[in-house]
Amino acid sequence: MRSILSLPTVRQMNRLLGKGSSARPASIVSLLLLVVLAASLTLTACSSSTSEPDTFTVIDLLGRSVQVPSQPTCIVTTHPTATETLYRAGGVAAGRDTASKYPTEVQDLPTVGGSYSISTEAVAALNPDLVLVEALTQVSLISPLEELGIPVVAVRAASLEDIVQSLTLVGEIVDNDETAAQAVTDIQNRIDAAEDNAPEGKSILVFIGDADRKIYAAKAQSYPGLVAALIGLKNLAADLQGPAPYPGFALFSAEQAPSSEADVVFTITPYPAPAPRLSAVLSQIPGFKEMPAVKAGHVVELDPVLFLQAQGPRIADAVEAMLNIVNTL
Amino acid sequence: MRRVSLVMGALALITALGVLMGLAMGPVKLDVHQLVSAILSSDDHVAHVLVWDLRLPRVAAALLVGACLGVAGCLLQSSTRNPLGDPQLFGLGGGAAVVQALAMAGVIGIGAWGLFSLSVVASLIGAGIVLLFASRQGISPARLALIGVSLSALAAATATGILAEARIFSAQPLNFIGGSFANLGWQDVLPALPFLAVGLALAATVMGNLNALSLGDRVAANLGAEPGRTRAASIAAAGILGGVAVAVAGLVGFVGLLVPHLARLLVGHDFRKVLIVSIPLGAAVALYADQAARLLFMPSEVPAGLVTALLGAPLMIYVARRVL
Amino acid sequence: MILSLEALSFVNRGAVILSGVTTVIPDHSLTCLVGPNGAGKTTLLRILSGELKATSGRPLVGDADTPLLPRRDMAHQLSIIPQDVQPPPYLTVSELVQLGRFRPYGAVWRRLSQQDRVAVSTSLARCQLQALSERRVDELSGGEQQRAWLAFGLAQEKRFLLLDETLDGLDTLVKKSSFELLKEVAAEGKGIVLTTHDLDLVTQFADKVIVLTSGKVVYEGPPNADLIRHVSPASL
Secondary structure, eight states: OOOTTSOOOHHHHHHHHTOOGGGHHHHHHHHHHHHHHHHHHHTOSSOOOSSOOOEEEEEOTTSOEEEEESSOSOEEEOSHHHHHHHHHTTOOOSBBOTTOOOSGGGGGSOBOEETTEEOHHHHHHTOOSEEEEETTTOGGGHHHHHHTTOOEEEEOOSSHHHHHHHHHHHHHHTTOHHHHHHHHHHHHHHHHHHHHHOOSSOEEEEEEEOTTOOEEEEOTTSHHHHHHHHTTOEETTTTOOOOOSSTTEEEEOTTTGGGOOOSEEEEEOOSOTTSOOHHHHGGGSTTGGGOHHHHTTOEEEEOHIIIIISOSTTHHHHHHHHHHHHHHO | OHHHHHHHHHHHHHHHHHHHHHHHOSSSOOOHHHHHHHHHOOSSHHHHHIIIIIIHHHHHHHHHHHHHHHHHHHHHHHHTTOTTOOTTTTTSSHHHHHHHHHHHTTSOOOOHHHHHHHHHHHHHHHHHHHHHHHTSTTOOHHHHHHHHHHHHHHHHHHHHHHHHHTTOOOSSSOHHHHOOOTTOOHHHHTTHHHHHHHHHHHHHHHGGGHHHHTTOHHHHHHHTOOHHHHHHHHHHHHHHHHHHHHHHHSOOOSHHHHHHHHHHHHHOSOHHHHHHHHHHHHHHHHHHHHHHHHHTTTTSOOOHHHHHHHHHHHHHHHHHHHHO | OEEEEEEEEEEETTEEEEEEEEEEEESSEEEEEEOOTTSSHHHHHHHHTTSSOOSEEEEEETTEEGGGSOHHHHHHHEEEEOTTOOOOSSOBHHHHHHHTTOOSTTTTTOOOOHHHHHHHHHHHHHTTOGGGTTSBGGGSOHHHHHHHHHHHHHHTOOSEEEEESTTTTSOHHHHHHHHHHHHHHHHTTOEEEEEOSOHHHHHHHOSEEEEEETTEEEEEEOSSHHHHHHOOGGGO
């Protein structure tokens, strides 16, 4: 007589389930699914509250009117701009995208995908009561999340006004208006100080390259272009026309390079090491190696995180970094 | 021989015209006077740099790569008795493409000479595989071409994978996958010359036997044409030339396919003549393809490989239908 | 000058193809090699031409062992048209026959000499191919292609010419005139070996007949009454 304490063999389980021995893998799979589902339920970051939260209406950077909870407890951010704006305004996040690494305390948070491939399921699994997205690149996230009943607020950092507005907005949402206002003043002061210290009449270019050794220069409406304009540097590519894979940049032809009078050339290399840095490669590219700035060695690498990926409250850091380079060259 | 001389003369003229076009035309236009002074003196520094450092190396690269590919195609078509013979199609350039990807990702940091040597070695591996299959009795041309295409696809996928892993993305299809002469300097072209010389020398040692090879290995062996050795040397030479071409400009496809067929139309079926003519003809084809690539949508550029594909793919379909 | 085989055996993957073959191929004559399919005729020719190595025994060209002769010397002495030759792509009949004048030395620069041209035109005339000389070989009928290959073989003007069933695809009249042609060429001093199944024409034209059955020579001599006794047409 079989003891009821003994575990059923797989074959017995299969017979119970009415399947043949060939279904062995199927039953293991169904078991695994059960385990995963159970685990995901226990790992949910925020438990759903039973009471209706109070809400109020805000206008976000896309001009949308959004009903947000008055004391959000579980905010998920999907972009470094959103993450840094939130923390600078005195809030905390419960989940982030993989590119958000600042401030350091966010690195322990669960992730929901890369900025270009956010998983709405992963966001939903954290059960947030608010999601902060980036207005220029993440508009497509808004509808799916709202359909799940999650309010979405978009922030932006394409200009100084944007940054101020985003900080103020988020400060209002997390009920930390003083911290946000302080942050705004702080940033403004630092930028003003930098502007005072900036040299006169220096012309610059900001380059980014692609794998085919084509060079693109930052225009006025790009973030690096914005930073340069804040300290009065003359961006020689401010109105450049031409295609580019990066928004706000334009193709800089190698034939124009030798006659370019830029005093300083900044370079940004978005690829991680060990790929070679553009500042090192620029002197190898025909045409560019004849640029007076390149020949004089006035080529400096900028931090891609600060100047490209994490646009936002750290603009003051970016301004100071650029000023420092220009002043020491 | 007179016909060959005539054809060579015409090709030289056409090529010279193409070179002129390549030096004078572009986003910054130079008239003849400016061009001549730019070449001869460095008074107008900008024009001088433009011509000597930007446009001339690019023209030289196109000529060199075109010649390599034309000869390689001719060698492959004659030694494997396959009208679809082409170094890219047969997977000879694949290994070199992987090496280029590794260099771009910063995984291997050797100088230009090392890079070229490694690319050639990698191509010779591909050549070895092709030789293995081509030497089998009774392998059909279609099967050999399929094996080569698979090798090429595998190599391109590997190269793309390496770049994706290194997070090196490009908004357009990568130039080096499409094949392009853009942004090439003298340091990209000069190391190729010795390899070109070696490849051509190797081809010259067996050039005389190629005609006999078309009669089948048994008859060729009986004539004293040493089919085994000839085929091995031909494919090795094609590997060297194909590898150098990829190391310079990426996967410029279809030139090796196109040029021998064109040459045959011009000078007949003697493979010795076809091979000689393939040198300037290949150079001219690549040069003009590059000019089209860079001037048609100025200041934007398309990869030269796109142009050669537009010309070569229909030809490939035509040949495949007729012969396979 | 003769080609000879002494006690030749050839074994391939355990199967005995030829055993104890001792025979002589003289020049100045047309030798016909007959026998049922699978008897080993093709293998014999391939050993004679130096393409295959015998398992035991000696093939000789004159006094020299064939395997020891450099390939170029063999190329100088002997030409072979294998069975199932594929027509070369692109080439015309006259271009094919011209390739018969190939010499391994200096092949890169070599152009047709006056002597070469005479040999080519003579071959084309003798094989009655003048009308077809500018046609592509791969566009001809099977029989016409065989004649083109025959012309290719003749144009080489080497001392020995080995033909593996080259004439068997031709129609009766053409076949007969081809046999006549070969007999003429043999009389001029060449040694011709032809494998064939056509016993009538063999009896009419051959100077010497070698009958091969299951890898053994069962008859070697002139085509006389003895031959008929050894071989019945049905067994071929």
